[in-house]
Amino acid sequence: GQNIDQPTEMTATEGAIVQINCTYQTSGFNGLFWYQQHAGEAPTFLSYNVLDGLEEKGRFSSFLSRSKGYSYLLLKELQMKDSASYLCAARPAGTALIFGKGTTLSVSS
């Protein structure tokens, strides 16, 4: 079957670095997405990986290993506004995006 796993909750402090892991099992693979969703709001796009390696975008980076079915989102210099749910989504071959249930990140001062 097709499945995405990510931790349910994580906590961190302001200024720290946090890594949110995601493992996936899909029939074929056409890319891995990360979205951020604040409470009561719609998901917003953060990053996209289709090749192995690290993609850096400001304070956020995303890594993909296709052979391991593994990705992570790295958040540096955490700020209170980074408290949100982070959704990992994979695109199998020829079908729609599959989303994980999200990781709720709480950043404290």
Next chain:
Amino acid sequence: KAGVTQTPRYLIKTRGQQVTLSCSPISGHRSVSWYQQTPGQGLQFLFEYFSETQRNKGNFPGRFSGRQFSNSRSEMNVSTLELGDSALYLCASSGSPQETQYFGPGTRLLVL
């Protein structure tokens, strides 16, 4: 560019009624996907449309249906509403099915 818009934003219905939700994609986007989001299940895929054709359908009962118009706007309909249909319904658009999806603000449906 204006983002994805969804109407209405909030809706209260009673069991047995039907509801139609609307989604206008980002200008130039031809692919629209619909998702249901609940606290326990996360984002569940409903349908994907591209150029007025349904490309994929999620594992939802036949009470859930959708369509896409020639201007890429999309509607989804839920008939014979059940309490369990209470959720946030999100629409996302992309230039094509393989591209990044951008989400609208959602329609929050409450079924009493």
